[in-house]
Amino acid sequence: MSDENGDAIVAKGLTKRYGAITAVDHVNFRVPSGSVFGLLGPNGAGKTTIIKVLTGLSDMTEGKARVAGYDVRKEPMHVKERIGWVAAEVILDDDLSGWENLWLQAKLQRLSGWTARAEQLLEYFELSDRRKDKVGKYSTGMRKKMEIALALLHQPSIIFMDEPTIGLDPNVRRMLWKLITGVNREFGVTVLLTSHYIEEADSLCDRVAIIDHGKFVATGTPSELKSRVRADFIELETKDEVSEERLRAVPGVSEVRSQGKAWILKVSSAEDVLPGLFAALKGDVIRRINVEKPSLESVFIDITGKRMDQAGGGDVQDFRKFYMQVRRARQ
Amino acid sequence: MSGETKVAALPSVHAVRHGSAWVPQGSQFSGLYLREIIKTFRNPFVIVITIAQPFMWLAFFGSSFGNVGNSAFFDQTVLHAPVGTTFIQFLLPGVLSTSMLSIGMFGSMSTIQDKRFGFMKRVLITPTSKATVYLTKTLGSATRGLVQIPVMLVAAWAFGVPFLGGVLDWLGFILGLTLLGVGFSAFFLAMTASSTDWQTPGVISNFITMPLMFASGALFPASNYPSWMQLIANYNPVGYASLLGRQVVVYGSFDWTYLGYLAVFAAAMLILGTAVASRYLKVE
The missing domain is CATH 3.40.50.300 (P-loop containing nucleotide triphosphate hydrolases)
Incomplete structure (x- = not known):
C-alpha cells in the first residue's frame, strides 16, 4: 500500500x-x-x-x-x-x-x-x-x-x-x-x-x-551524506587549557570548535595534520585524542558541532535552554 | 544460537483479515475482555482482596449484634424488619452492594499499569478504539466483582442466613449487583481515564466509598437517617441495590422498580464514561 x-x-x-x-x-x-x-x-x-x-x-x-x-x-x-x-x-x-x-x-x-x-x-x-x-x-x-x-x-x-x-x-x-x-x-x-x-x-x-x-x-x-563532509575531525582534550590560536596555527586545520573542555578540529586529512598537531602541543599533556574519518558521525559533527552521544537531548535543562534561545532568536 | 545456524525461512503463510466486521470492534473487544479475565485468574491476589473485604464486613460487622438474640424490639425499631430477622441476614444484600463500590478501583489500577508499562500503546497502535479499551476494562472490573457473589452466599449460608425467595428473585438480585458493578466501574474508569498516577484510584475510592456506603441504607435502614442523609440515600444506587436484595433476602419478594433504576444508572454511566474515555483516555 x-x-x-x-x-x-x-x-x-x-x-x-x-x-x-x-x-x-x-x-x-x-x-x-x-x-x-x-x-x-x-x-x-x-x-x-x-x-x-x-x-x-x-x-x-x-x-x-x-x-x-x-x-x-x-x-x-x-x-x-x-x-x-x-x-x-x-x-x-x-x-x-x-x-x-x-x-x-x-x-x-x-x-x-x-x-x-x-x-x-x-x-x-x-x-x-x-x-x-x-x-x-x-x-x-x-x-x-x-x-x-x-x-x-x-x-x-x-x-x-x-x-x-x-x-x-x-x-x-x-x-x-x-x-x-x-x-x-x-x-x-x-x-x-x-x-x-x-x-x-x-x-x-x-x-x-x-x-x-x-x-x-x-x-x-549514507554515502551521499558522508561525501558531503570532505574532511576528518580530530577531537582533542588536554590537561591544561590550550589557546584556540595555537590550534588554528597548525597547518591543515580549517576549523576549531570548543566542546566543553575539549576541542574539535576540522582538518583536511588527519594523517597529514597529526604530526604538526603533536609538534605544536609538545609541552601539553594530551588526555584524549580521537580521529573521526568520514562517517555519519562526522556529518553530525560537521553540522551541529558536537558528537551525537554528547548532544544529550536527554538533559531536559539543555533542551529547554535551547528552545528558549530559539524562541528569542525568532522574536 | 547464532544467526549462522538459522534454518527456518521467513514466514510465507499469510494471515487472513476478517472482512467487514459484523460488530465493529467485536474482535478487539472479545480479545481485550478475555485478556482481563485471563489476567484476573492468574493474579488470585486481586480476587482474594475483593472477597476479603465484604467477608470481613459480614463476619465482624454482621456479628456485632450477636448477643442481642431474638429481640423483637431490635428487629422492629432498628432494622424495620419482620421479627426473627437476624442482622447478618439484613446486612448480606447491603454488604454485597457496597462491595461493588470499589471494584472499579482494580480496573483503574490495571489501566494505569497498562499505561505505565506501555501496553496501552501496543493496543492503540492497532485498529482498536479508546472506547473499546474503556468498555473492556469496565466489564472486566465488573466481572471480577461478581466473583465474590458465590463465595459470599456460601458464607451467608454458613452464618445461618435463611434463603428466602425463588431462584428467579436471586438471579434478579445478582443482575442488579451486576448493573451496580458496571455502573461504578464505568464511573471509576472514566474518572481515571487521563490519570497515570498509581495513587489516584485509591484516593477516589476513599472519597466515594464511605459516604455512599453509609448514606445508602446498606448497613441500617435509611428511614432511621436524618433528612439530609435520606436525601443522598434517595439517589444512591447502592441503596437501590441493597433494597432490591433485602426484598429478596428478608421478605422473599422482588421489586422491579429498583432493578430498573439500576439499569438506568449503569446505562448512563456507560454512555457518559465512553464519551469521556474516547476523548481523554491517555496513551501513556
Whole structure:
C-alpha cells in the first residue's frame, strides 16, 4: 500500500509541541515504498515523537502525514491495519504466554486465519518450544524477537522500529539486522527505524535523516551524506587549557570548535595534520585524542558541532535552554 | 544460537483479515475482555482482596449484634424488619452492594499499569478504539466483582442466613449487583481515564466509598437517617441495590422498580464514561 507516487510515508510540515517545547519542528520527508529509512539523532531529538505522530499514537500539532496511502489524522484505523510497531523498551503482556500474546495481536488486528503464520514466526525466531511460557520469563533477546513476531503477524506494509537494537547483545543485534534487511528485501516491507547507533543507520538504511532538536539537519543516502563532509575531525582534550590560536596555527586545520573542555578540529586529512598537531602541543599533556574519518558521525559533527552521544537531548535543562534561545532568536 | 545456524525461512503463510466486521470492534473487544479475565485468574491476589473485604464486613460487622438474640424490639425499631430477622441476614444484600463500590478501583489500577508499562500503546497502535479499551476494562472490573457473589452466599449460608425467595428473585438480585458493578466501574474508569498516577484510584475510592456506603441504607435502614442523609440515600444506587436484595433476602419478594433504576444508572454511566474515555483516555 502506498500513495500514487510510490511513497509509503509522506510528511509535510510535521510539528509536535508539548507545551512550550517543540519536539518535532516542521519536518518534511518522503519514504519510498519498499525502502529502509532511518532517523538518526541523539536521545531527545524527536525521533520517537515522529513515530508516535505517524502511527496515530499522538496527535500532531501541525502538518500533514500520509502513511500506507491514508491520512493519519482522518483515517487512522486504515493506517493502523497496515503498520507494525516495535517499541524501544519491548512491550508485551508479561502475564500472558508467547502464544497468547500472538493471539491477542490477532484479535486486535481482526485476523481470522493466523495460526499457521504465527507458527512460522515462532519457528523463525526460535521461540516454538517456549510458546506456552509466560513472556515475563523470556530473556531480553527473546522478548525482542517476540515483539517483532507480533509486528509481523498481520503482514504490515510498513514497520516502525524505535531503536530496534538498543540494549541487545551483539549476537542478537546482528540477527536483527539480518532480519530487518530480510523482511525489507523479501516482502518489500517499508521500514522506518530510529537509531542513535551510527553503524546501524549506515549499514541498514537506504536513506537517513539526521535529526537534532526536532529538525532534520541533513537527509540523503549514507554515502551521499558522508561525501558531503570532505574532511576528518580530530577531537582533542588536554590537561591544561590550550589557546584556540595555537590550534588554528597548525597547518591543515580549517576549523576549531570548543566542546566543553575539549576541542574539535576540522582538518583536511588527519594523517597529514597529526604530526604538526603533536609538534605544536609538545609541552601539553594530551588526555584524549580521537580521529573521526568520514562517517555519519562526522556529518553530525560537521553540522551541529558536537558528537551525537554528547548532544544529550536527554538533559531536559539543555533542551529547554535551547528552545528558549530559539524562541528569542525568532522574536 | 547464532544467526549462522538459522534454518527456518521467513514466514510465507499469510494471515487472513476478517472482512467487514459484523460488530465493529467485536474482535478487539472479545480479545481485550478475555485478556482481563485471563489476567484476573492468574493474579488470585486481586480476587482474594475483593472477597476479603465484604467477608470481613459480614463476619465482624454482621456479628456485632450477636448477643442481642431474638429481640423483637431490635428487629422492629432498628432494622424495620419482620421479627426473627437476624442482622447478618439484613446486612448480606447491603454488604454485597457496597462491595461493588470499589471494584472499579482494580480496573483503574490495571489501566494505569497498562499505561505505565506501555501496553496501552501496543493496543492503540492497532485498529482498536479508546472506547473499546474503556468498555473492556469496565466489564472486566465488573466481572471480577461478581466473583465474590458465590463465595459470599456460601458464607451467608454458613452464618445461618435463611434463603428466602425463588431462584428467579436471586438471579434478579445478582443482575442488579451486576448493573451496580458496571455502573461504578464505568464511573471509576472514566474518572481515571487521563490519570497515570498509581495513587489516584485509591484516593477516589476513599472519597466515594464511605459516604455512599453509609448514606445508602446498606448497613441500617435509611428511614432511621436524618433528612439530609435520606436525601443522598434517595439517589444512591447502592441503596437501590441493597433494597432490591433485602426484598429478596428478608421478605422473599422482588421489586422491579429498583432493578430498573439500576439499569438506568449503569446505562448512563456507560454512555457518559465512553464519551469521556474516547476523548481523554491517555496513551501513556
